[in-house]
Amino acid sequence: MFRLLARWRRLPFDYAALPEYMRRHGLLDPYRRCIAGLVALMVASGGFLFFSPIGPTGPVESALLIACMVGGTVIAALWLTRPWPTYRQSVFFVVGADALIFGALLSVADAPTAFTLSTAFLVVGVYCGHFLSMRALSIHVGATVAASTVLLAIAATGPGADVTLLVVQLLVQSTLFLFMPLLTQVPLFHLRDDAYRSADDPLTGVLNRRGLHQVITAHNHISLAEDDVVAALVIDLDGFKHVNDTLGHAGGDDVLRRVGERLRSATDGWAVVARLGGEEFGVIAAVPASSFPACFTAVHDSVHSVVDAVPITASSGLAWRTSTEFRRDHSDVEILFRWADRVMYDAKRAGGDRMGVVHCPPETVSERAAERASVRPDPAPHAHSYDDVA
Structure with missing residues (x-):
């Protein structure tokens, strides 16, 4: 009993x-x-x-x-x-x-x-x-x-x-x-x-896509401070095929586990971490605008460690909105992740081992209609600085 x-x-x-x-x-x-x-x-x-x-x-x-x-x-x-x-x-x-x-x-x-x-x-x-x-x-x-x-x-x-x-x-x-x-x-x-x-990814211990959806749905009612920034970060490991070729699939799995642990440690409860699939991870959080740049830079940087037998780097994309622009809706989260995903691919095409940032403005009526039809306009060129956050 x-x-x-x-x-x-x-x-x-x-x-x-x-x-x-x-x-x-x-x-x-x-x-x-x-x-x-x-x-x-x-x-x-x-x-x-x-x-x-x-x-x-x-x-x-x-x-x-x-x-x-x-x-x-x-x-x-x-x-x-x-x-x-x-x-x-x-x-x-x-x-x-x-x-x-x-x-x-x-x-x-x-x-x-x-x-x-x-x-x-x-x-x-x-x-x-x-x-x-x-x-x-x-x-x-x-x-x-x-x-x-x-x-x-x-x-x-x-x-x-x-x-x-x-x-x-x-x-x-x-x-x-x-x-x-x-x-x-x-x-x-x-x-x-x-x-x-x-809802957990059995390999890394972080959330899977289903768990990410559940957590976001459960926290839709949480209020945001006026100076908060809501941001989604997509992290894709660079050259993961080379990691598998060098360490084998078991070694590759061990790398993914270590990355999951590092992301959990870097976020330390202030963000939600999920494995989106393969070697791709997602992080979402609402943080004060003053600490926004440092927080997500630290998360991106946590992927790499000098102790790794095979160096691991990542290409990351970060999409953000202010609390007044965020509608506390699951569709807004999906939009942030889509923009972050595109910025991540821009970073990967630019050589990897870097993080791109984009401000994701609220959609117009026509853009919302395009989103419902799964046809999104291309995002504006992303900035690689945080100057416009402040």
Whole structure:
């Protein structure tokens, strides 16, 4: 059990993975409406308490229940009318839903019944198990167990309370609060882990094209600072046939592995690195304009090392846009890589072991139409300096 939990904790978490899968299969909007309907149903259930003998009996309790119902109505409306929430918005939803459920239960006049109804927290727990991280799920479980304990304490002070039965009920509820979302999250996280592995290039350990697409899609919502530059770098190793002829294919594979390691080390988490195919690699990142030249020059230079038995150099092409020109769209990323690829071939034709740079301006309407038809106009002559970045 503990070994399973330890492995579960080490698994990568990508909030966008499951919503993106649901979106591709046409499930995201129906699921979002179902959540809105479920929240609305819980609000309606709270309304029926006013017609029950165990419902709120005083003005304070009635006002508390009405406030919780209004909050639930707002949440249901947001789920119904807004797009799928960001991770932060999902956390706020869980916190708000837990607080509203707890408030509604405090308004119930019969404390043992309120304690029994605290199983409503399970609904929120299932959402946590599907979409939130292990840390968020752990906090939710702790909060709901604490809330149930408070309700138990209130119920235990009532006349004729069966404290032993209440404690047994708390143990059962705590087990449900923990294991229902846990049994949901563990297999989902392992599926995501398999998806991450299928997105990796097995030889070099960096992402493959599929993984690059997944990461870009997952990070489309990330905001950019005004002075950021979004850039794509295409790196193609020079004379790789000579490397294979000299070292053999096993030696060539070892060279590719070393290049992958050097690119990961040079980017150190601030960029996404992928093997695009053969001896070609891609790097994409959003960095401040002031550090943009040095960052990507260092990535290009990291390919070569004096310790190599056969010297390795690369021809690279770098295409960039300012944050205001970048539309945070996957098609923009594809365009940057296409321009970078052309600049890379210019560098290779010029003798290799160099990096060309081009500013990729936003497309006109006609250029976007040509892009959709897979007919791109030739890029403007590229600059080999960064003077126009500043």
